[in-house]
Amino acid sequence: MSAANRGVVYKGPGQVAVEAIAYPELALGNRKCDHGVILKVVTTNICGSDQHMVRGRTTAPSGLVLGHEITGLVIEAGRDVEFIKPGDLVSVPFNIACGRCRNCKEGRTGICLNVNPARPGAAYGYVDMGGWVGGQTEYVMVPYADFNLLKFPDADQAMEKIRDLTLLSDIFPTGFHGCVTAGVGPGSTVYIAGAGPVGLAAAVSAQLLGAACVIVGDMIEERLAQARSFGCETLDLTQEGDMADRIEAILGEREVDAFVDCVGFEAHACGCNHGKEAPATVLNSAMSLTRAGGQIGIPGLYVTEDPGATDDAAKHGALSMQFGLGWAKSHSFHTGQCPVMKYHRPLMQAILFGKVNIADAVNVQMITLDQAPQGYADFDGGAAKKFVIDPHGSVAA
Numbered sequence: 001m002s003a004a005n006r007g008v009v010y011k012g013p014g015q016v017a018v019e020a021i022a023y024p025e026l027a028l029g030n031r032k033c034d035h036g037v038i039l040k041v042v043t044t045n046i047c048g049s050d051q052h053m054v055r056g057r058t059t060a061p062s063g064l065v066l067g068h069e070i071t072g073l074v075i076e077a078g079r080d081v082e083f084i085k086p087g088d089l090v091s092v093p094f095n096i097a098c099g100r101c102r103n104c105k106e107g108r109t110g111i112c113l114n115v116n117p118a119r120p121g122a123a124y125g126y127v128d129m130g131g132w133v134g135g136q137t138e139y140v141m142v143p144y145a146d147f148n149l150l151k152f153p154d155a156d157q158a159m160e161k162i163r164d165l166t167l168l169s170d171i172f173p174t175g176f177h178g179c180v181t182a183g184v185g186p187g188s189t190v191y192i193a194g195a196g197p198v199g200l201a202a203a204v205s206a207q208l209l210g211a212a213c214v215i216v217g218d219m220i221e222e223r224l225a226q227a228r229s230f231g232c233e234t235l236d237l238t239q240e241g242d243m244a245d246r247i248e249a250i251l252g253e254r255e256v257d258a259f260v261d262c263v264g265f266e267a268h269a270c271g272c273n274h275g276k277e278a279p280a281t282v283l284n285s286a287m288s289l290t291r292a293g294g295q296i297g298i299p300g301l302y303v304t305e306d307p308g309a310t311d312d313a314a315k316h317g318a319l320s321m322q323f324g325l326g327w328a329k330s331h332s333f334h335t336g337q338c339p340v341m342k343y344h345r346p347l348m349q350a351i352l353f354g355k356v357n358i359a360d361a362v363n364v365q366m367i368t369l370d371q372a373p374q375g376y377a378d379f380d381g382g383a384a385k386k387f388v389i390d391p392h393g394s395v396a397a
Contacts, residue, residue: 013056067136
């Protein structure tokens, strides 16, 4: 087998390039990784979280190999891997988890205690998340394979639905988690902040959970049109007007049962100030627009260090929130990485049995590895698409 490998590499703010990188080994530093596997990457997706780094809004170092949304074919397995075999087609949760620590045993795989020396939780190709090599590559190593990997029961069937199944590594479970933690259920009214891929995945998830009405807010008309394409109500946040008034025009009520923040720390003000950054604006809207006793799910990313922030406090993750309002309304807030393994198997079943068409909802567009830099540029420009890289032409074939 050739030892060649290529990947998408962060070169500095606004710059990514496809470069030759090391072929993966079953090793962790100076010791063997007998519990790991090497994957031939079948699909790997560009995520909004990657864009935060590429925009220079984190402390990501130049040279970081990007990519945490990975689906691949097992081509080599370590000697301690018992249940995953070469030839298996698998989905890789973006959370790296050991399966042995207290948090993993409690199902909190997004905050594994053993895979990142700096803090709980790790991910492939992401700043401050353990130094793991990313998967926007031709080949990648995955540790703790028996615990982490979701094997598709039929590889041929999976390839037929690969545009949907590739989303199990992150955004579909993340959107679903946002809705679950916001308390979405049959008959709920739901507001989704942000119509990027995670927001659209959350909107589909709300429908899957039985929501009566899903309202999606964004500032890009193309993304709002995508939300409307599968039955959502929408709010164009560049327009002036009180948001509660606009929600009342849709629902007959001024508040929603559940609110899901799929924007995160690069939020912008609404209305006439929509070009200005206001990192706490979604959180403050959540408290204003969610009914007393309601729940707020926050899968949108917030960071401890934002060198590109507009004020000194926000540079260190300190945001100006009207938290007293949330307290007075007895809101519950749920933050942090989605524990992908909690959801990926049932969501796989929903895809395989035709209960959801997530790829259509988020508008998957397949691209080659060499087209990845243009994909990043188009996504940064607000394209209403989910770019999925096909590094070996496996899907095209």
